[in-house]
Amino acid sequence: MSWFERDHCYTKHWSEERLKDSSRIIPVKTVLTPCQLFGATSQIRPNKNSDQNDSDSDSEIDVDTCDENPNTIGSSSWHCADQKARMQMNECERHAIATANKSFALHDQELVWEDTINKSSWGIMEMKLFNRVVSILQSEKMARLAYKGNSDEIVLRRLSVDRSAARLRSALTSVGWSLKLTQWLHLLLIEKLPTTLLSIYLDIMQTLRSMVPALVERMIMPSRDTGTGASERLGILLKRPWDPAVTAVVSNMKQQMNLGHSILFIVVQCTVMQSSMPVTSRRLRFWNSLLSQIGKVIQTGSTSDETDNMAEKLKWSVHDLAGQTLNNIRKRIRELSAKHPTRKIVLLGWHTASLLNCHACLKEKVAAVVCLGFPLYTMFGERGTIDDVLCDITTPMLFVVGDRAMSCRVSDLEDVRETSFTEAMTSLMVVNGADDWLRVSDNTKRQCAVTQSMADRKILECICEFLHTIFATEQADRTEGGVCRKKSSSFMGD
Amino acid sequence: MAAPSVKWNRVTNSSGPIPRPRHGHRAVAIKELMVVFGGGNEGIVDELHVYNTVTNQWFIPAVRGDIPPGCAAYGFVCDGTRLLVFGGMIEYGRYSDDLYELQASRWEWKKLSPRPPNNGPPPCARLGHSFTLIGHKVYLFGGLANDSDDPKTNIPRYLNDLYTLELRSSTGVVGWTIPATYGSPPPPRESHTAVPWTDTVGCDRLVVYGGMNGCRLGDLWILDIEQMQWNCPMSAGQSPLPRSLHSATCIEDSMYVFGGWVPLVLDDVKVASHEKEWKCSDTLACFNLKKSRWDQLSLDMYDESCPRARAGHSSVNINSRLYLWSGRDGYRKAWNNQVCCKDLWFLETKKPPAPSRVQLVRASTTSL
Numbered sequence: 001m002s003w004f005e006r007d008h009c010y011t012k013h014w015s016e017e018r019l020k021d022s023s024r025i026i027p028v029k030t031v032l033t034p035c036q037l038f039g040a041t042s043q044i045r046p047n048k049n050s051d052q053n054d055s056d057s058d059s060e061i062d063v064d065t066c067d068e069n070p071n072t073i074g075s076s077s078w079h080c081a082d083q084k085a086r087m088q089m090n091e092c093e094r095h096a097i098a099t100a101n102k103s104f105a106l107h108d109q110e111l112v113w114e115d116t117i118n119k120s121s122w123g124i125m126e127m128k129l130f131n132r133v134v135s136i137l138q139s140e141k142m143a144r145l146a147y148k149g150n151s152d153e154i155v156l157r158r159l160s161v162d163r164s165a166a167r168l169r170s171a172l173t174s175v176g177w178s179l180k181l182t183q184w185l186h187l188l189l190i191e192k193l194p195t196t197l198l199s200i201y202l203d204i205m206q207t208l209r210s211m212v213p214a215l216v217e218r219m220i221m222p223s224r225d226t227g228t229g230a231s232e233r234l235g236i237l238l239k240r241p242w243d244p245a246v247t248a249v250v251s252n253m254k255q256q257m258n259l260g261h262s263i264l265f266i267v268v269q270c271t272v273m274q275s276s277m278p279v280t281s282r283r284l285r286f287w288n289s290l291l292s293q294i295g296k297v298i299q300t301g302s303t304s305d306e307t308d309n310m311a312e313k314l315k316w317s318v319h320d321l322a323g324q325t326l327n328n329i330r331k332r333i334r335e336l337s338a339k340h341p342t343r344k345i346v347l348l349g350w351h352t353a354s355l356l357n358c359h360a361c362l363k364e365k366v367a368a369v370v371c372l373g374f375p376l377y378t379m380f381g382e383r384g385t386i387d388d389v390l391c392d393i394t395t396p397m398l399f400v401v402g403d404r405a406m407s408c409r410v411s412d413l414e415d416v417r418e419t420s421f422t423e424a425m426t427s428l429m430v431v432n433g434a435d436d437w438l439r440v441s442d443n444t445k446r447q448c449a450v451t452q453s454m455a456d457r458k459i460l461e462c463i464c465e466f467l468h469t470i471f472a473t474e475q476a477d478r479t480e481g482g483v484c485r486k487k488s489s490s491f492m493g494d
Numbered sequence: 495m496a497a498p499s500v501k502w503n504r505v506t507n508s509s510g511p512i513p514r515p516r517h518g519h520r521a522v523a524i525k526e527l528m529v530v531f532g533g534g535n536e537g538i539v540d541e542l543h544v545y546n547t548v549t550n551q552w553f554i555p556a557v558r559g560d561i562p563p564g565c566a567a568y569g570f571v572c573d574g575t576r577l578l579v580f581g582g583m584i585e586y587g588r589y590s591d592d593l594y595e596l597q598a599s600r601w602e603w604k605k606l607s608p609r610p611p612n613n614g615p616p617p618c619a620r621l622g623h624s625f626t627l628i629g630h631k632v633y634l635f636g637g638l639a640n641d642s643d644d645p646k647t648n649i650p651r652y653l654n655d656l657y658t659l660e661l662r663s664s665t666g667v668v669g670w671t672i673p674a675t676y677g678s679p680p681p682p683r684e685s686h687t688a689v690p691w692t693d694t695v696g697c698d699r700l701v702v703y704g705g706m707n708g709c710r711l712g713d714l715w716i717l718d719i720e721q722m723q724w725n726c727p728m729s730a731g732q733s734p735l736p737r738s739l740h741s742a743t744c745i746e747d748s749m750y751v752f753g754g755w756v757p758l759v760l761d762d763v764k765v766a767s768h769e770k771e772w773k774c775s776d777t778l779a780c781f782n783l784k785k786s787r788w789d790q791l792s793l794d795m796y797d798e799s800c801p802r803a804r805a806g807h808s809s810v811n812i813n814s815r816l817y818l819w820s821g822r823d824g825y826r827k828a829w830n831n832q833v834c835c836k837d838l839w840f841l842e843t844k845k846p847p848a849p850s851r852v853q854l855v856r857a858s859t860t861s862l
Contacts (some may be wrong), residue, residue, distance in 0.1 A: 008566070010567070011586040
């Protein structure tokens with residue numbers, strides 16, 4: 001009675017048929033879940049409970065054990081990297097101690113340093129700026145004391161330094177980064193700050209330098225010109241911001257995930273590049289370096305290498321830009337697949353670029369598409385409705401979206417995955433507290449004790465896992481002949 | 495005679511609550527209103543929606559009385575301002591034999607219990623039947639019954655019985671009758687269409703087309719209402735592919751047939767009697783009842799200018815236009831996911847008359 005079911009299927013509930021054919025839908029995976037959040041708080045809880053409650057309640061809330069070796073980063077080499085990161089973290093402190101003024105006892109110095117400064121000649125601007133910066137340093141100090149000894153100290157330190165750097169930046173912006181004021185402030189602080197605050201100040205400056213290098217360089221110029229060995233070291237120190245995750249390596253990820261084939265990542269950008277510099281954003285550079293650990297990274301975008309007519313490009317409409325980018329992607333895929341017929345090509349793009357990738361994979365053959373952020377809502381309605389060409393995609397797709405993304409709600413994407421992308425294997429990874437560009441919110445970072453680069457690394461791990469899964473199923477299909485799949489697709493073809 | 499020129503137009507920007515896309519619903523016209531009820535997709539719908547073709551607006555009337563359960567592939571007729579609903583699927587494997595009346599002036603439902611016929615049982619529960627009003631009688635023909643008591647299992651039985659339901663003038667019904675017919679009746683079928691047609695001398699006919707009885711049917715049957723005589727007319731012209739779950743609408747002397755499931759015809763292979771594969775059609779065919787001929791239509795056939803292939807949709811005739819809404823999308827290749835169209839179209843069957851001269855009132859500045 002198949003014809004009857006098909007002709008008169010008014011009552012069929014949506015889940016019935018779909019549940020039968022769920023093999024193509026890899027269940028949603030969430031990272032930075034709130035359960036990781038308890039890792040931070042559980043430190044206090046068992047101590048409190050230990051007097052009244054017995055071991056059985058202790059074993060229940062025994063979240064400590066996984067805290068001991070933080071597996072949030074996943075990679076096994078993380079643990080030794082931990083030591084290295086700790087070294088780097090305290091580098092500024094060591095420097096500060098080395099250059100410390102030994103004439104005071106440490107404790108006295110903390111208390112009286114501000115009184116030794118002669119403020120009589122200061123104007124209102126100087127006063128304001130100084131007070132603001134000192135309060136930033138003080139609150140950073142408080143924050144450090146608060147999480148001292150915590151197993152996630154490195155991460156929490158990184159986060160609070162980032163926050164303080166943002167505050168310092170806004171303080172300096174409020175005086176317009178005036179050369180006179182900033183240089184005065186820097187010299188004053190370097191000279192007068194007690195050891196702990198100095199190390200904090202250096203930490204913050206180090207971070208700020210990575211954000212706005214030119215402005216910070218200008219600000220610290222006079223202190224470097226003094227020519228003492230210590231200040232020279234300071235200059236070098238400021239150039240090296242530390243990151244708890246950058247020091248960890250994922251080189252073993254490739255073996256671990258069994259990605260034997262060499263993968264070619266085509267990273268698509270869909271912006272008009274203002275300069276000849278291929279990647280402008282620090283984060284995208286970081287991502288490229290991450291990806292290069294598991295495959296070769298090739299970039300493409302609206303700019304093709306031969307024609308670089310900037311003036312004309314600036315006149316382009318969005319439509320032209322999209323068309324040109326799509327052409328470039330397709331050209332690149334064809335080139336690469338001709339050159340390396342055995343290697344797998346994976347398209348990867350951020351947000352709008354992921355849509356272009358989806359269009360590209362309709363025309364050209366690639367192994368997989370990775371969408372980092374996916375704009376589900378468009379000016380003309382939601383993607384994945386009946387008329388959408390994306391419904392015909394057969395390439396495996398991984399969506400990585402933030403649950404705070406404005407352009408994509410997770411539940412809607414789940415529906416689209418079930419109802420519309422019926423021909424493709426799809427996987428969804430949700431990053432809690434992340435926005436359209438997978439930037440994790442400050443709150444989530446603190447709660448889960450992760451930095452952005454750690455979250456990015458986690459995403460990379462999921463990408464590896466996804467690629468591993470699809471390559472494995474592909475392998476299985478090939479060995480079993482893949483006959484049924486072929487047959488069904490020809491049946492579906494009109 | 496030149497080929498009739500018709501034109502599809504898509505209705506956009508309609509305001510009001512647009513009903514959920516579905517198939518197996520039915521629609522009737524009251525003056526310029528199109529009333530849509532029932533049907534389903536992922537569950538049978540029990541909402542009543544009304545579309546005003548003049549204001550391009552959907553609205554949901556507040557109904558009261560014995561509100562019927564939602565049903566799909568049922569019978570729906572309009573007599574003046576009252577609507578009658580009979581049969582259909584109310585849940586999977588369960589069909590109805592209830593008759594409901596809706597007074598559109600008050601939006602009040604009423605369940606009717608018509609008198610059974612003198613010479614036989616009342617019509618059994620069914621779906622996919624035709625329910626056509628001619629004069630003051632409704633003609634019920636064919637459909638599909640389930641012989642199994644357990645709704646989970648389906649023992650289908652195609653019907654070709656004919657019942658008439660006589661209506662009282664303003665409200666209520668007299669009862670069912672089983673009329674005696676002459677000539678050989680059409681074979682059993684379901685999901686066919688039956689449209690009323692009055693010929694040039696004023697004789698009423700019931701025109702039955704297409705349907706399904708294991709394979710799709712493309713035959714035409716005409717019942718002479720006065721003589722109660724079944725005829726199978728010879729048709730000239732190129733007849734369309736056999737189909738079911740299509741829509742047929744009679745406008746003047748033409749029956750417009752759109753969409754439905756048709757057998758998948760491969761050019762090199764002769765179609766066997768039991769087709770295994772079907773697809774939805776987007777063809778519009780026109781049967782000239784006066785000349786008993788399938789007319790060629792001159793129609794713009796580029797992509798966006800006509801509705802996409804579908805089945806289980808419904809169409810109504812309002813003035814010289816044919817309005818078409820929703821239905822199951824036949825374009826999507828994956829059978830597993832049924833998707834319904836959410837578009838509304840109308841077919842212009844006549845060139846609109848030239849606008850009358852606009853009388854301009856001369857502005858009199860003196861009166862200001």
